[in-house]
Amino acid sequence: MQQQLIISDPAIMMGKPVVVDTRITVELILEKLGAGETIEQLLEAHPRLTREAVLAALAFAAEALRADVLYPTPEV
Numbered sequence: 545m546q547q548q549l550i551i552s553d554p555a556i557m558m559g560k561p562v563v564v565d566t567r568i569t570v571e572l573i574l575e576k577l578g579a580g581e582t583i584e585q586l587l588e589a590h591p592r593l594t595r596e597a598v599l600a601a602l603a604f605a606a607e608a609l610r611a612d613v614l615y616p617t618p619e620v
Contacts, residue, residue: 550597
C-alpha cells in the first residue's frame with residue numbers, strides 16, 4: 545500500500561495540506577514551481593522533500609481544482 549504523502553492536520557500549519565512528516569505546504573511547492581524553480585531546486589532547498597512528494601502535491605492540487613467551482617479571473 546502506498547503511503548499517503550499529502551495530509552491535512554489542524555495542528556500542523558493551520559490545517560493547510562502539507563507533505564507528510566514536514567511543514568512544507570502544497571501551497572509553497574506550487575508557489576515555488578510557479579515562480580520558475582525546478583523540482584531539483586526545491587529538493588536542494590528542502591532536504592526532507594522528495595520528488596514523489598512534489599508530484600503528489602501537484603496531483604493533490606489538480607484534484608482540488610476538479611471540484612465544480614467557478615474561479616473568476618480579473619478582466620484585463
